[in-house]
Amino acid sequence: MKNIFSIFIILISIVGYSQSKITGKIKPFQNKATTVTLIELGKIATPDSLGTFVFDSIPNGKHTIEVAFEEYNQKKQINLNNETKEIVFNVRTSENNIEQVVVTGTLKAVSRLETPVPVEIYTSTFLKKNPTSNIFEALQNVNGVRPQLNCNICNTGDIHINGLEGPYTMVTIDGMPIVSSLSTVYGLSGIPNSLIDRIEIVKGPASSLYGSEAVGGLINIITKNATQAPIFSADFFSTSWLENNLDLGFKKNIKDKANTLIGLNYFNYNSPIDNNHDNFTDVTLQERISIFNKWNFIRKDNKLFTLAGRFFYEDRWGGEMNWNKSYRGTNQVYGESIYTSRQELIGKYQLPVSEKIYFSFSATNHDQDSFYGTTKYAAQQQIGFGQLTWDKKLGSHDLLIGGAYRYQFYNDNTTGTIEPERTHIFSVFGQDEIKLAKMHSVLLGSRLDYNNNHGYIYTPRIAYKWKFTDSDILRINAGTGFRVVNLFTEEHAALTGSRDVIVEENLKPEKSFNVNLNYLKKIRFENASFLGFDISAWYTHFSNQIIPDYETNPNQIIYKNLNGFAETKGVSMNIDYMSNFGLKAILGASILNSENTKDGVTATPMLTEKYSANWAISYEILEWNLSFDYTGNLYGPMRLPVLGKLDPRADTSPVWSIQNIQTTYKWNDKFEIYGGIKNLLNWTPNKKNAFLIARPNDPFDENVEYYPNGDVKPTAENPYALTFDPAYVYAPNQGIRAFLGLRFTIK
Structure with a gap:
């Protein structure tokens, strides 16, 4: 009788302390600052370059996993019972990230949350929603920004911001004022979209930092x-x-x-x-x-x-x-x-x-x-x-x-x-x-x-x-x-x-x-x-x-x-x-x-x-x-x-x-x-x-x-x-x- 009781205690111990494993995948994985947290145990895993993460030796039962980066946060629950389970996080993010670092408004890298100058961001993902052969056409889907053709025959044009004509809009590439006057249209053409990280737009004058032409607004192609x-x-x-x-x-x-x-x-x-x-x-x-x-x-x-x-x-x-x-x-x-x-x-x-x-x-x-x-x-x-x-x-x-x-x-x-x-x-x-x-x-x-x-x-x-x-x-x-x-x-x-x-x-x-x-x-x-x-x-x-x-x-x-x-x-x-x-x-x-x-x-x-x-x-x-x-x-x-x-x-x-x-x-x-x-x-x-x-x-x-x-x-x-x-x-x-x-x- 004593031996049976001992075996019963051992079995309970084994069941109570049985452990499982969690493998996970973040799709698509783009952000290296992503953290994955097993909330109940306070464990943190860092995804590899493919977005894969692992939690070993996890007690059986219900657990909550959280994936977080920048403004994104998603939680999922999983129930473990002496097994290895795989969990997939399908990540959806906004193209308009308010926590992204911007440089245009103040000529220095600063979080978009912290800058006192409003800066709008349009990423390469946004540009892919309506593929175009140049940035001039791509800007047609940005609020308050209008590409204006000035000639029915040669189709040259400029960029209007908030109703102001193109010469009032300054266009820079990586912050440099190389697109000016004669070259405004051509500076916006032929920049390979595959090399564009984002476009930052400041509406309103930026002449105190950028000088002439930045009267109506500024478009910075980064x-x-x-x-x-x-x-x-x-x-x-x-x-x-x-x-x-x-x-x-x-x-x-x-x-x-x-x-x-x-x-x-x-x-x-x-x-x-x-x-x-x-x-x-x-x-x-x-x-x-x-x-x-x-x-x-x-x-x-x-x-x-x-x-x-x-x-x-x-x-x-x-x-x-x-x-x-x-x-x-x-x-x-x-x-x-x-x-x-x-x-x-x-x-x-x-x-x-x-x-x-x-x-x-x-x-x-x-x-x-x-x-x-x-x-x-x-x-x-x-x-x-x-x-x-x-x-x-x-x-x-x-x-x-x-x-x-x-x-x-x-x-x-x-x-x-x-x-x-x-x-x-x-x-x-x-x-x-x-x-x-x-x-x-x-x-x-x-x-x-x-x-x-x-x-x-x-x-x-x-x-x-x-x-x-x-x-x-x-x-x-x-x-x-x-x-x-x-x-x-x-x-x-x-x-x-x-x-x-x-x-x-x-x-x-x-x-x-x-x-x-x-x-x-x-x-x-x-x-x-x-x-x-x-x-x-x-x-x-x-x-x-x-x-x-x-x-x-x-x-x-x-x-x-x-x-x-x-x-x-x-x-x-x-x-x-x-x-x-x-x-x-x-x-x-x-x-x-x-x-x-x-x-x-x-x-x-x-x-x-x-x-x-x-x-x-x-x-x-x-x-x-x-x-x-x-x-x-x-x-x-x-x-x-x-x-x-x-x-x-x-x-x-x-x-x-x-x-x-x-x-x-x-x-x-x-x-x-x-x-x-x-x-x-x-x-x-x-x-x-x-x-x-x-x-x-x-x-x-x-x-x-x-x-x-x-x-x-x-x-x-x-x-x-x-x-x-x-x-x-x-x-x-x-x-x-x-x-x-x-x-x-x-x-």
């Missing part, structure tokens, strides 16, 4: 760090319009001394289409190649040294359907042909001292050889830039002090350029972020520029942040901005068509004052889903603004500083939602009002929408390796540049929308195939318009008759009193098309 990039990546897609785009990326480690990242982009569209039957190409034909190379040098003192370069070449043309290069510059067949060659160099070097002192530099050379019909425009722009910054923390003060020098050479063959322009800008700037209390901080900044053509320009700013919690933040920003105008480099309308260009005075720098209020709120739920709100209101006041005047004389474009003032104001909201069952949504809407007051008369500027909306809705079925994306935008009415009172074209655009769908299938961690439809509604701006291009049958105005005062005379052949003009454009003139692509990645 390339991948070579240490985190895949060994090889390839992305190819083609459309039913026979547009072909190829992105290649390579990474190479060179022992323990350096690593390098090489990217190549090639785009080709060579199939003229004329769906609106005006005998002109609906979309510009292009052949483009871009090569990008970035180096990270590993120094013995562990200090930073990066160096990157890019070569870009593009041949684009649009015009009459029978145009070829033998007609370039002639008056036989109308065409607009642009050859662009561009070289860029970017670098950042941390000085070998104990302080955080960085020297950044960039250099660009941009050559453009173009014909707009018989009008030749040959231009060269060279920019050299150097900047020294000192990043220092002193108690509750976080300081950034710096100086910069920018040299710009510009020359073209226009009558407005008597001799090459050489501009020297010397700058000093500083900012101090002061921690007032646990939840309160204020940023004070100022910049003094000396321009050899315009003298001294001072731009201060102030920002205040009230951080209620990590997911509840209020920010207020105010500051001034300025912009030195380069007319012909920024206004293709001044070169194309038959309107005469009139510059009535020496153009003075534009100046602005802006105030911006931003509120960020994130609501996290226990089931790993969350809901976020990002709400902004802004007001901008301009003096000396330069607004092209298309109306005083329909045959002219008149440029001069505004005798009055201009205002733009509005509100916008972004909603970011992520469920725990595969649904994600980024929804945005903006309402804005832009007005300029001239000689006491107030009017709305051309090509400025009253409201807009954007969305990117995704649904993932991770078990099937499938995802679906529905993206789109909607724009309210805007004034359009018609040619006089007899012009039958609408002087106001309708409400219009471009919508896209996509399906992606991932075979494994290496292959994925995607396809879908762009412009699902088949919307183009020629709908409800008799024509888009004025007098496409007479592009050289050979049959136009004029009154003695220069006005166009209505005739039987020209009843609307028009001249040839392709400037009536506000939206892409490309209808519905299918696309199919393949991605291959070796990590």
Whole structure:
């Protein structure tokens, strides 16, 4: 009896202390800072490079496992009984991570939660929801940002932010102001998407840190760090319009001394289409190649040294359907042909001292050889830039002090350029972020520029942040901005068509004052889903603004500083939602009002929408390796540049929308195939318009008759009193098309 009792006790002990094993997998695994916790025992496991983790010698019973990183948190329960069980976490994350490190708002790396300047982030994952051949088109799904085409034939354009025209938007690559004036459109083309880590956007003036052109906002394209990039990546897609785009990326480690990242982009569209039957190409034909190379040098003192370069070449043309290069510059067949060659160099070097002192530099050379019909425009722009910054923390003060020098050479063959322009800008700037209390901080900044053509320009700013919690933040920003105008480099309308260009005075720098209020709120739920709100209101006041005047004389474009003032104001909201069952949504809407007051008369500027909306809705079925994306935008009415009172074209655009769908299938961690439809509604701006291009049958105005005062005379052949003009454009003139692509990645 005693032996039986002993055996019974032993059996109970064995059962009570029997142990099991847990193996787990995180799919997809992208974040190295992920922690996996066995809550009841307080054990923590670190996933390997494939996202696999293990817990050994676990007592039987119920246990809770938690996976957490950044804003993501997911829990699962498991019941163990003398066994090895496998558990899989299908991870879904938001593309709009509020805890990500940003650099654009303050010129230093800081958590997005901590920066007093609102910064929006759009990752490479967001760009894949609607694949495009360039960043210019990709930005169409960002709230408050609108790519604006400025010519129906050559399809050049710029980026509008919060209703302000493209020249008010500064574009940088890795923080370097290498995209400027003449090169704005081309700087946004040909950057291989495979090398883009994220895009950071600041809405509102950033002139106190970045100088001229950063009046309306700043777009900073940040390339991948070579240490985190895949060994090889390839992305190819083609459309039913026979547009072909190829992105290649390579990474190479060179022992323990350096690593390098090489990217190549090639785009080709060579199939003229004329769906609106005006005998002109609906979309510009292009052949483009871009090569990008970035180096990270590993120094013995562990200090930073990066160096990157890019070569870009593009041949684009649009015009009459029978145009070829033998007609370039002639008056036989109308065409607009642009050859662009561009070289860029970017670098950042941390000085070998104990302080955080960085020297950044960039250099660009941009050559453009173009014909707009018989009008030749040959231009060269060279920019050299150097900047020294000192990043220092002193108690509750976080300081950034710096100086910069920018040299710009510009020359073209226009009558407005008597001799090459050489501009020297010397700058000093500083900012101090002061921690007032646990939840309160204020940023004070100022910049003094000396321009050899315009003298001294001072731009201060102030920002205040009230951080209620990590997911509840209020920010207020105010500051001034300025912009030195380069007319012909920024206004293709001044070169194309038959309107005469009139510059009535020496153009003075534009100046602005802006105030911006931003509120960020994130609501996290226990089931790993969350809901976020990002709400902004802004007001901008301009003096000396330069607004092209298309109306005083329909045959002219008149440029001069505004005798009055201009205002733009509005509100916008972004909603970011992520469920725990595969649904994600980024929804945005903006309402804005832009007005300029001239000689006491107030009017709305051309090509400025009253409201807009954007969305990117995704649904993932991770078990099937499938995802679906529905993206789109909607724009309210805007004034359009018609040619006089007899012009039958609408002087106001309708409400219009471009919508896209996509399906992606991932075979494994290496292959994925995607396809879908762009412009699902088949919307183009020629709908409800008799024509888009004025007098496409007479592009050289050979049959136009004029009154003695220069006005166009209505005739039987020209009843609307028009001249040839392709400037009536506000939206892409490309209808519905299918696309199919393949991605291959070796990590």
